[in-house]
Amino acid sequence: MRDDTRGRVPFSLLGVLLLVSSLTLAPTFVTEPAPSETAVERALNQATAETQVAVRDGVSAAGRRAAANPVVTPADTPIGRVLNDSTAFRDSLRIRAYLQVADRLAEVNGRSGDVTVTASLPEVANASDLRAAKHRVSVERAGPNGTAMRAMVENIVLTVRRNGEVVSTRHVSPTVVVPTQALMLHDQVSTYQTRLNNGLDKPGLSQRMTARLYPIAWARGYAQYGGAGIENVVANRHVSLAANGALLGVQRATFGRSDPAGRRALKEATAVTGIEDIVRGSRGTAASSTVLDEAEYKPMSETPPRPRTTNRPGPGPEDSMTVGINGTAESVFRTVTVPSTLNETLEDAYTVEVALEVHKSKRDGGPPGKPPSPGSNWTLVGDRTTASVVAVGNASDRVGTPDGWHTVETFSRTVERRYTRTGVWQSGPDRTYTTASSTARYRVSVAVVGRHHGRSPAPNRSIRTAHDARASPLNGSNLADVEPKAMDTLVSDAGGRDRVAERVVADSLGRTEATVTADRPPELDDWVYRDLMGLRASVRNTTVSVERGSVGTFETNPPQELRERLMQRRANLSDVPDTYDSTAQKARIAARLTYLDAVLTELDAQATARDGNRKRVDTQLTERTDGSLRALRKGLTARETRAARSRPVPVGPAGPVRTRVDTQTPYLTLAELDERRYRALEGSEHPLVARNANVFTVPYGDAADAVVGGAFESVDRVRLATAANTLAAANETLENESTTTLAAKRDDLRGEVRVANGEMTTQLWLAVSQHTDAGKGESRAIVGEAMSAWETPEARALALTNGSAQERVVRVAGGRLHLTRVERDRLRLTLLAVDTPATKPTLGSTNGTASAVRTVAKDELSKALADAGKQRAQRIAKKRLGTDRLPAGLPLAPPVTPWYATANIWWVTVEGEYARFAVSANHGSPGDPGARTTYARDGHNVTLDVDDDGAAERLGTADRVSFRADTGVVVVVPPKPRGVGDKDGNAVEESSGWPDAGN
Template identity: 80%
Template sequence: MVAVRDDSRGRVPFALLGVLLLVSSLTLAPTFVTEPAPSETGVERALNQAIAETQVAVRDGVSTAGQQAAASPVVTPADTPAGRVLNDSTAFRDSLRIRAYLRVADRLERVSGRSGDVTVTASLPAVANASGLRAAKHRISVERAGPNKTAMRATVENIVLTVRRNGAVVSTRRVSPTVVVPTQALMLHDQVSTYQTRLNNGLGRPGLSQRMTARLYPIAWARGYAQYGGAGIENVVANRHVSLATNGALLGVQRSTFGRSDPAGRRAIAEATAMTGIEDIVRGSKGTAHSSAVLDQAQYKPVSETPLHPKSTTGPSPTESMTVGVNETADTTFRAVTDPSTLNETLEDAYTVEVALETDKHRLGGGPPEMPPSPGTGWTLVADRTTTATEAVGKASGRVATPDSWHTLETFSRTVERQYTRTAVWQNGSVRRRTTRSSTVRYRVTAAVVGRHHGRSRAPNRSIRTAHDASASPLNGSNFADVEPKAIGSLVNHAGGRDGVAERVVDDSLSRTEATVAADRPPELHDWVYRDLMELRASVRNTTVTVERGRVGTFETSPPEELRERVEKRRATLAAVPETYDSAAQKARVAARLTYLNAVSAELDRQASARNGHRKRVNTQLSKRTEGSLRALRKGLTASETPVPRSRPVPVGPAGPVRTRVDTQTPYLTLTELDESRYRALDGGEHPLVARNANVFTVPYGDAADAVVGGAFEGGDRVRLAMAANTLAAANETLKSESNATLASERDALQREVGAANTEMTTALWLAVSQHTEAEQDESKAIVADAMEQWDTSAVRALALTNGSAQERVARVASARLTLTRVERDRLRLQLLSVDAPATKPTLGSTNGTASAVRSVAKTELSSALANAGERKVQQFAQKRLGTDRLPAGLPLAPPVVPWYATANIWWVTVEGEYARFAVSASHGRPSAPGARTTYARDGHNVTLDVDDDGTGERLGTADRVSFRAETGVVVVVPPKPRGVGDKDGNAVEESSGWPDAGS
């Protein structure tokens, strides 16, 4: 094709016209609108020539308009007469249609067909105002076309062809040509729009947030576990990591959208990765500005297009499993169930028998007396009463049916006579007279004392084969052999003996027919059952479930609930209930087992309920401190597990592959301020990227974590002794390396408080030894003092007292000195582990003051190391330990509910960014124009176009910069240690300079 300049007229070679006419004549003929005109051969020849030139003019104008629209794309219409012609949702397409109209109209001015004295010209209506511009827009339609939609199809409606003979109009025709041009303006606009959409997609859809999450998770988990393992890491997730992850994710979204990413960006990410690695060696460095300055001045070298990922570490990933066991919950419930009064009640219930008195009354003869006779005529009956006297007169024989599941302990029968005396009172005038009649009724009364072993025990109802065999108990006890006399005493003797029971049955005055009696228990029963429960406790303690670490941190799974379900599945095996009991002792043992298992399930259920409460409070803290939520955090975890999609394949157009090339300014969006001296597209001082990185559960203590777990921290102005002890240890560690008067003063104050708490705890320990053994107070004090001797500083002693090491040691020493039995030692150990001294806790002010001083000293050393960050200096500093890594952080999962099975922390990251210029170009792939490209560029400039041909451009809109906002949450879960995991520099929220406004 021969290009036609806007400021010159040209002619199309007829060789090309011949080819075009073959194609276009059939296409255009159906669109003609013909007015009456003479049919002359000269006219037709002129029209055909004009139609061919019109087709070329349309093609050239549309192609030029596509190039121009892509170079200056209108994204947001201007509030001007010309801008209001564009629809907000289709601003680019509308601006392209307007440009195409104006370019085609200009090209049509040069169209001319001639044959003899006949000429044909082509035209479109001129645009004079906004109304005309709107009409012009509607005359043009554009859409993507061709293979893989890489080209553009355009239709121009109602081009007027005017036929003149000798200058006079003799005819007009209207044509609506459709052309397909290889310009990728629409393709590139759609791709860039898709790119921006993906950049701003939330965590629920593919895009920047998901890819950023996938890159941050391995960084956070590797650094979190390194910190947990003792590495000197102050900030697990710092803004320098956010920047690196964001830029890597941006390149990934570019590859998936355009098929390739910015080569300068790929080189920059390599430099940034290396620089971040250096800063991570100098732990806690806030050298973002330093690294960015180096990055901006770096001489990039070509690197692979494959994005760099953090180096693999030995730390786990969020999808890896962790094992959670019943653990200390088994001890906690055991202590409650085996409390002497509680265990005695359980055993007594197992030895308790229900007894009842079953009776039968049968009349042998006789009956009540009839009315006594009247004394004579004239007497009136004024009263009638009967008296009785009941007496057992001898033994008898009889039977009483025994109810199901009961058995007979004693049976007896009696013959009972009931004497009736009936007296009638008569009156005649003032005289009264009595007459009487007597009779006797004989009964046979049979009574049976019956019993059953159900009682109130939790043990299932089973028969006891040796229930009343006193010699069959494994503990030389009496089983239920003594139940019969106790039952007879309660139900028979209490009612007056056998004769008295028979007489009361006849009189219907037997008030008590049911009772419970407890058999005598063997003296060894308590310890025997206790030892059996110890074995059961060990089995329950080792009950475990496997859960994903990440889902524990996002509260998608509840380990206590899963453990409860697991214990319930094992319940039959753990309870070991036989088909029949060998003895009453075995029934007592089963009752104790079931009581313990019920207590374990109830405690795990309570822990599950507490975890549900923690879940709600964590969500509240997330909402309060960030813009995140647990729901979004779970989406982020899912995103971290989702495979990254492959790059988009290169589309193939009519002439072969259509390759795109991305060119961005800046290729690496830094967190530092840049200006036009580096990139011309910048408008003064700009922040290409800004970030806010909030660590939810970090120091100071008693903050967010306290709001979640409540009793895990003391609340108010007090903290747990373990927290204060770790802070004290951090101060001691720091003072070994660096002397500092302020830190020493803060440390001394905290040490005094920790020492006082230690004294309170050790006092409680020796009191427990004295109360639960036969040791006197002096001996108990000596036992505790000797056991605690190996922990010689306040910090390590406090840690031993809070992690249970001291209590275990005291139990071993006491057992050896006092020659305790296995049961006695176990009971003492559990009592010691339950000791707490809430009256003395270190203060929040002293603990936080010491922690702040530790961080201040560490930061001074860090700044010095960074200022002299030669390789040797960095390596030396990496070997030098300060105490900041010992400062505790994170959310314990989940005191006050035991066991403490993990510590979690959450980082919520928000980034906003803007490219000063974002350009994408694509090859035309036309054989007639090798190397031709269409470039689509957005840099925020105003787009103007002279729509009315007055020499002044009207503002259509702006080529908005490509900008984005993305956010994600990262959760890290580590095993339970006081050190925990989290940012320990005292700055819970890290905001980059310029936050929250990216760009100009």
């Protein structure tokens, strides 16, 4: 027998059914007497009605049973291969409908007198018959909102017999509409699974999980940045909460409601995780508790939390942050105000182009004629003309001045050119010479002209008082000494005025262009330097506003935006006048433009470095996770994507069709479960597994070092500030819990920090000695007095790296040496630039100490939890065990300074599987309108006795509902050494059972 039960409908219902679902037949019969025709007609009508009932009843039963045991993947058996892979469920439903209808047709028996009518379908004996049977049945969703099912069974054979003899046959293809939601439920569950596996750019689990993780990560990240003892910003317990909340949200959007047991379990899990997080990280402080409570631990709804703009404990990824030029203004200032560089800039402003403009005109005379012959027998065999030039007096002519130039000095001369022509005469063997002489007179005019273009970056403008020494604001010569210098260069060096005029006539004047530099006032350098200090402050305060999330995903390039902003301000900042009041003003403008252009060049280099860092971050993300920056940006967009509203309740023929979701397990936990908890489980299973990779868990030497690589002289060293913070964390931990291992590592690191401090202070006093009048002894004393404010090695190291020590050295030196404002500023910038490889401790010592700190903190907390429970654990958590001081994250700097933010990335992957996923609808068969149709997938094999031999054949598998979802979260905090990131030393947190969820 097949696994289907058979059902009958009383014939008393036939009249009603004939009214609502009639089939008109017009058969042609062999001619018989009228009474026989009437009997056949009556029998056919009765059989037709019963056939319609049988089809309806069979299709309804097939729908219920196909839903209860849905075939998702066909079996690799002769019977299973009848199903198409892409339509396995519908094909199995068609097969079930055929077999159910075939069974019920056996009960059809129309009778009138000696005439009987039976109905039948071909029997199924093998796979070929089954394939033909499948093609006889079609099914589709029908009715309002597709809540019912329309089915047609083709070529049912009605056989008419009279007294047992076949009179005639007729083929009919009834179509019925039954209120069975099998197809609707299958489509909904298929949609649900599709949404669970959709990527970040489509609605589904990944988008909703992202929307939940972002507020958790940002709230906890900023709490950690603010000092809360949070070791793991994003832990797998948060991933589990976010994933389950997202699963319920997708359920509601797909089915109209979610599993009520799942909602209860999510609320309980949220509360448990909240307590656990307070114990493990918040230290019970009011601020951190508030942050954690507001950010995460209020009961989570199925709707993803929307970004909030008020009453939020910290900023979110959509909030803007201000990035300024900041330290770049000073680092560039230092390069352009180096005495040799600034001197060149100012010299160019005082440099003038000068040239000679000459004009000659012939007044009279010219070359001599043929020399006279010595006699009649002489023949001229050759001649040679020589000439000499000599200035014979002044003249009154003038020469014009070219456009853009002005006259510095003019003079005119009368110049004679005296010719002598000598002829060579020959007569026989004899040779003699005769001469002829003449004079040509010229008027020569010479002008020394100049223009202020030179090599200066300052725009070409006229200087109204260029050659007036009294007009300089610094009591200098202005350009008044350009005239004598130009005359010396172009005239005196050429032999003087007469000689220049003579050489003009002789066409032997060589150099006619030159540059000359006027003397600069002694006060000019400091005057310009002070002006640049004001400009530096304005440039430093140039800022742009960028979204924090876009900065972390490298979607925006802050240095490039700063460059564009500074370009917009360049004209105002340069302060170029229409005309210069003095040469000193031109020099000032030249220095301002030189500085601004240098800052623009540096910002351009930083923008290029930012692009290089973007590529390296993408490489690290790809190598360490399954993510990429492109996917990370999708996640950033996904968190802002408003989830689809819940599906409205569909209305069927009998009213609203409500669905109910029933899952096992209702909360997909990361823990291992077995059948003792849920019967649907098979042995021990992990309903949910997760992998949570924090890309930048340590400051350098890991992923971050691969990004900022070239910023350091050696990849085996770290910044002194990093080592100092690690040392401070070790000291803080040892104050509460003393361990030999940590103490030994602390001592090693302290020794390296002391050595680095010593090298740094040596470089400082050498700089003081080189850039002031102080001798080496006094320079040591100045630095020693300044450094006395910090006693411990870590405090000194932090002061040396954050600039506090350099500022104090300048104050002490300024007081002792009576330094001017400019001298103090020069010294400060010089001291801030001090940096050598010897001032960087080793990576091994730093990371070894950090690892020991994490181990001690973790061991102490675990011990407290085991020995004394929550209260003792809270007291331990309140202690400053030092882990919060450990730096983490990627400094967003081009490549190191200015450090404008710290970012970190978490890439999360979850895989899950429901042991049983069931959805039911509140309409059943026509005979039982209050019943429910249930669609359930549990991973079991689906069998069916297709040939009625008592042995069930395997059709396929009711695959479990499973999924994989990925997302990335980026958190960006301001630039402080603490940074943001997981500080427990585990870059990758994998749950038990990863990567195999379910069986």
